[in-house]
Amino acid sequence: MVGGLFIIITSxxxxxxxVGLAIFQTAVFVFFVSLxxxxxxxxxxxxxxxxxxxxxxxxxxxxTAIVVGVAxxxxxxxxxxxxxxxxxxxxxxxxxxxxxxxxx
Amino acid sequence: xxxxxxxFFLISLLLVTTFFIFxxxxxxxxxxxxxxxxxxxxxxxxxxxxVDVAFTExxxxxxxxxxxxxxxxxxxxxxKKNKLINLFPSIILAVAISLxxxxxxxxxxxxxxxxxxxxxxxxxxxxxxxxxxFHIPNVVTNILASYRGFDTLGxxxxxxxxxxxxxxxxxxxxxxxxxxxKKNKKNEx
Numbered sequence: 001m002v003g004g005l006f007i008i009i010t011s012x013x014x015x016x017x018x019v020g021l022a023i024f025q026t027a028v029f030v031f032f033v034s035l036x037x038x039x040x041x042x043x044x045x046x047x048x049x050x051x052x053x054x055x056x057x058x059x060x061x062x063x064t065a066i067v068v069g070v071a072x073x074x075x076x077x078x079x080x081x082x083x084x085x086x087x088x089x090x091x092x093x094x095x096x097x098x099x100x101x102x103x104x
Numbered sequence: 105x106x107x108x109x110x111x112f113f114l115i116s117l118l119l120v121t122t123f124f125i126f127x128x129x130x131x132x133x134x135x136x137x138x139x140x141x142x143x144x145x146x147x148x149x150x151x152x153x154x155v156d157v158a159f160t161e162x163x164x165x166x167x168x169x170x171x172x173x174x175x176x177x178x179x180x181x182x183x184k185k186n187k188l189i190n191l192f193p194s195i196i197l198a199v200a201i202s203l204x205x206x207x208x209x210x211x212x213x214x215x216x217x218x219x220x221x222x223x224x225x226x227x228x229x230x231x232x233x234x235x236x237x238f239h240i241p242n243v244v245t246n247i248l249a250s251y252r253g254f255d256t257l258g259x260x261x262x263x264x265x266x267x268x269x270x271x272x273x274x275x276x277x278x279x280x281x282x283x284x285x286k287k288n289k290k291n292e293x
Contacts, residue, residue: 015131015134016125019125019135019138019173020125022138023125026142026165029145029157033152035220036222037215042153043153044244045242055227056227058222060252062157063244066157067259068259070165075269077172077173080180081179081273082276089181
């Protein structure tokens with residue numbers, strides 16, 4: 001999780017920043033699902049053989065969150081493409097350089 | 105015991121993958137490593153008994169989002185080996201956040217404890233009732249579509265809005281930045 005945050009802040013490449021965001025999200029999801037685990041439990045599908053089930057509620061929340069996460073990264077990728085169209089680069093320092101040059 | 109060992113192995117693989125995503129500069133290999141990362145995550149979900157989540161992660165997280173990223177990376181230029189920015193403050197931030205998280209995790213109930221507060225409310229009723237109400241053995245489906253149907257409706261609205269945003273961004277040609285820079289470049293030449 002911290003690795004994802006680290007990538008977001010330190011990379012100059014915007015596509016890598018989007019990837020870092022996705023990693024950050026996925027780490028939170030793994031943490032959430034790990035809270036739902038019950039030892040000796042099975043997947044929450046009702047059968048006669050099992051006597052303990054894992055908690056289904058976090059699973060539901062994470063199902064929703066995964067799909068929303070994909071929507072977020074799609075929007076981020078569209079932004080990156082639009083930035084590339086306008087500046088012809090996706091490196092942060094080069095864009096700052098172009099901005100400074102256009103101000104003069 | 106077996107369960108913990110498998111989990112430990114998979115999570116250390118995740119860390120290795122994250123490290124290599126951090127190191128590589130080539131965009132297409134970053135995208136491929138992200139696909140591997142999400143696939144490993146779905147293996148972890150299976151290990152943690154969350155089969156529905158693993159299914160969704162493998163299909164949506166590792167499938168669709170990798171396809172989207174490949175399509176974006178095909179249009180973008182090759183990544184350059186640039187210096188890392190903000191290196192020092194981000195190291196401090198990362199260490200501080202991991203310390204806080206470790207302190208918090210030490211106070212959580214143990215992994216797999218059946219008497220943790222999360223397992224004692226609401227959920228026992230879901231597990232007991234939902235079969236009689238909806239006649240579907242899969243409790244996750246029952247909660248997703250029936251008990252928390254409005255959540256799912258909200259999710260659909262979010263996706264719709266994101267789709268609108270993507271279409272608006274990809275089809276707009278009216279941003280004035282573009283014309284500015286094109287003019288500047290022509291003047292230079």
